[in-house]
Amino acid sequence: MKVEEGFQIVPYDESHPYTKDTVLPQLLNRLLPHKYLSEIESDLTEFGDFIVHHCRNIGDKVAPPQITQFNHLGRRVDRLHTSEGWRELKDIAVREGIVAIPHERKQEEFSRIYGFTKVLLFAGDSHEVLCPMAMTDGVARVLELSGTEQMKREIRSRLISRDSSLAFTAGQWMSERPGGSDVSQTETKALSITSTSNSVESDKRGSLYLLDGFKWFSSATDSNISVALARTGPFASGSRSLSLFLVPLRLPLLPQPSPDPTSNGITIHRLKNKLGTHALPTAELSLNNTKAYLLSPLNEGVKTITPVLNITRLYSAFTSVGCLRRALDIARSYALVRQISIPGGQSPLKDVPLHMTVLADITITYQALTHFAFGIAALLGKSECGKATGNEEARLRLLTPVLKAFASEKAVSAMEDCMTCLGGLGYMEEVGIGRLIRDCLVEKIWEGTVNVLVLDMIRASNKTFTVFMESISCPKEQIQDLKLEESISAINHSLNTLKEAFKPPLISAPFVQRLLLFLLGHTTASIYLFEHVIWGYTEQGSEGHWEIDRNVFKRYVGTSLENLCIDLEKLMRIADRKSRSKDDTEIVYGIKPIASKL
Structure with a gap:
C-alpha cells in the first residue's frame, strides 16, 4: 500500500488563543475596567491571529545557538551565533510590548494584567524567548527603583523600548558553582576603581568597579547588559557582603555596543547542554576585570535584586500556564476531528465520555492556575503603582513563590496528560507538546526549586x-x-x-x-x-x-x-520529628549493615 492510500489522519486546526480560550475573555472582563478592556481587546485579538498565522512558522527556523571561541588566527573572539527564528521571536516580543506595557502603565495598575495576558498567549510559541524578556522586565524595574538618572535615561529607556533596532535585553547572573540558588557562597569579587581616570563616567552612571569571577548559569547570553551579584565584603559575611552591579556585556555600550564580544573582559567557557530550552543561549561565563556599575547600596545586593526575582518568578508561572494552554488547545482540537470506533459506528473523541473526563480535568487545572496567576499579577500591578494596601503587599510577598512553585508542578503534569490524549501522535516532535514539556521542566528549577520556594514562603508567612x-x-x-x-x-x-x-x-x-x-x-x-x-x-x-x-x-x-x-x-x-528525619535518610541511603560478630 502506498502511503497516500488507506486511512489518513484528519488535520486539526488549533483555535484562537484569546477569543476561543475558556477562561481569558471572561476573566479580563472581571479584572479590568471597561475603558481599559475596550482599549486592549482588539490588540489581544490581533496578537492571537499573529501567533497562529505567523509565529508558528517562525518556530521552524529556531535552532540551538553555537559559539566560535577562537578565530583562524587563534585569537579569542567568543562570537555567539543564535538562530534566525530566535532573533525574530525576540523582535516580536519587543514590538508587541511584552516588557514595555507594564512600564508604560497606560492602563495604570492594570497594565500588569495586560502585559501578562500577552505573555500567556505567546508562551506556547515563544521557544523561551520570554526568559530574556522576564529578566529585561525585572532589570528595568530595578533601574527604576535604584538606578541613577543617567542609567534610567540611557539604559532603562532601551530596556522598555518597542523599537527592536534600539531595544536592549538584560540578563541576570546569580548562580555560581559553589552555591547554585545559595548566593551566600558567591565567589565573584568586586574592586572599586572610581578614583581612576574613569571617574567622569562613574559619576554619571554610578561608581565603577572591576568584577572577577565565574558565573556558572547565565541565561540570555546574547543580552546587552546584565545585573550580577559580587562580593564587596568578607566571604564570611555570606550574602550580607554582596552588592548588585550593572554589567555591560560589551564596551562601549553606547551609542552602539561594540561588535567585539570580549571587549569587557567576559569570555564564554561553554554553552550549556540542556534537556530543553534548546534555543536559549545559556552559558558559563568568566569575568576578568569586567567593568560594572554599582547599582545597590554597598552590601545590599540581595535586597536590591529582589524586584527582579519577583517579576521573573511571575513570568515563570505564566510561561508554565501558557504552555499548558497551548498543549490543551492541541488536545481539544484533536478531539474534534479524531474518529474512533464504538459499538454501532464511528465517533469523534469529543463524544467519548471517558476521553472528555480527562480533558475536563486538565481544563479545570488550567483554569485554576490561570485565575491564581492573574490574581498575583493584579497585586503586582497595584504594588508597582503604589496602590496596594498593606494586606495586599503581604499577600504578594507570600504568594509569589507559592504561585511559581505550584504552577510549574501542576502545569507539566497536565501537559503530560495532554500528550496522552493524542496517543502515539502526541509523542511526535512535530506536534510540539514534547518541546513544551521539556522547556517547562526548567520552570521547576529556574528562580528556585520547590524546596527553595518553600523556605521563601515560610519567611513571608507572618500576616x-x-x-x-x-x-x-x-x-x-x-x-x-x-x-x-x-x-x-x-x-x-x-x-x-x-x-x-x-x-x-x-x-x-x-x-x-x-x-x-x-x-x-x-x-x-x-x-x-x-x-x-x-x-x-x-x-x-x-x-x-x-x-x-x-x-x-x-x-x-x-x-x-x-x-x-x-x-x-x-x-x-x-510527635517525634527527629525520628522522621532519621527515617527519611535511612529510606534514601539504606540502613547501616549490622556489624559482624566475627
Whole structure:
C-alpha cells in the first residue's frame, strides 16, 4: 500500500488563543475596567491571529545557538551565533510590548494584567524567548527603583523600548558553582576603581568597579547588559557582603555596543547542554576585570535584586500556564476531528465520555492556575503603582513563590496528560507538546526549586491568614443560592488547617513544609475561582458563564483540598520529628549493615 492510500489522519486546526480560550475573555472582563478592556481587546485579538498565522512558522527556523571561541588566527573572539527564528521571536516580543506595557502603565495598575495576558498567549510559541524578556522586565524595574538618572535615561529607556533596532535585553547572573540558588557562597569579587581616570563616567552612571569571577548559569547570553551579584565584603559575611552591579556585556555600550564580544573582559567557557530550552543561549561565563556599575547600596545586593526575582518568578508561572494552554488547545482540537470506533459506528473523541473526563480535568487545572496567576499579577500591578494596601503587599510577598512553585508542578503534569490524549501522535516532535514539556521542566528549577520556594514562603508567612479569611467573605445567601456550602466549608477547613500548620514548632518540620505550599496553592486558586463565580452570578446572571464556573470551582475544590488536608493533618500529628528525619535518610541511603560478630 502506498502511503497516500488507506486511512489518513484528519488535520486539526488549533483555535484562537484569546477569543476561543475558556477562561481569558471572561476573566479580563472581571479584572479590568471597561475603558481599559475596550482599549486592549482588539490588540489581544490581533496578537492571537499573529501567533497562529505567523509565529508558528517562525518556530521552524529556531535552532540551538553555537559559539566560535577562537578565530583562524587563534585569537579569542567568543562570537555567539543564535538562530534566525530566535532573533525574530525576540523582535516580536519587543514590538508587541511584552516588557514595555507594564512600564508604560497606560492602563495604570492594570497594565500588569495586560502585559501578562500577552505573555500567556505567546508562551506556547515563544521557544523561551520570554526568559530574556522576564529578566529585561525585572532589570528595568530595578533601574527604576535604584538606578541613577543617567542609567534610567540611557539604559532603562532601551530596556522598555518597542523599537527592536534600539531595544536592549538584560540578563541576570546569580548562580555560581559553589552555591547554585545559595548566593551566600558567591565567589565573584568586586574592586572599586572610581578614583581612576574613569571617574567622569562613574559619576554619571554610578561608581565603577572591576568584577572577577565565574558565573556558572547565565541565561540570555546574547543580552546587552546584565545585573550580577559580587562580593564587596568578607566571604564570611555570606550574602550580607554582596552588592548588585550593572554589567555591560560589551564596551562601549553606547551609542552602539561594540561588535567585539570580549571587549569587557567576559569570555564564554561553554554553552550549556540542556534537556530543553534548546534555543536559549545559556552559558558559563568568566569575568576578568569586567567593568560594572554599582547599582545597590554597598552590601545590599540581595535586597536590591529582589524586584527582579519577583517579576521573573511571575513570568515563570505564566510561561508554565501558557504552555499548558497551548498543549490543551492541541488536545481539544484533536478531539474534534479524531474518529474512533464504538459499538454501532464511528465517533469523534469529543463524544467519548471517558476521553472528555480527562480533558475536563486538565481544563479545570488550567483554569485554576490561570485565575491564581492573574490574581498575583493584579497585586503586582497595584504594588508597582503604589496602590496596594498593606494586606495586599503581604499577600504578594507570600504568594509569589507559592504561585511559581505550584504552577510549574501542576502545569507539566497536565501537559503530560495532554500528550496522552493524542496517543502515539502526541509523542511526535512535530506536534510540539514534547518541546513544551521539556522547556517547562526548567520552570521547576529556574528562580528556585520547590524546596527553595518553600523556605521563601515560610519567611513571608507572618500576616497571611486573616487576609485569606477576608478574601472569601461573602453573604451567606449567595453561597446558599449557588449551592456552594460544602465547597466553602472545605476551603474554611483548609484555612484552619494551614493556620495550625504555620505555627511553631510545626512550621519548622521539613516533612510538613512542601505539603504546606501545595495546600496553600490549592486553597488560593480555589479562592480566586470562587471570586469569579460570585462575580459571574451577581454581575451577569443567566447570561454569564457562572454555572460552568461554579462547576469548575466545585470540582476543583472537591478533588484538590480534601485529600491534601487529610495528608497534612496526619503529618501534623507526628510527635517525634527527629525520628522522621532519621527515617527519611535511612529510606534514601539504606540502613547501616549490622556489624559482624566475627
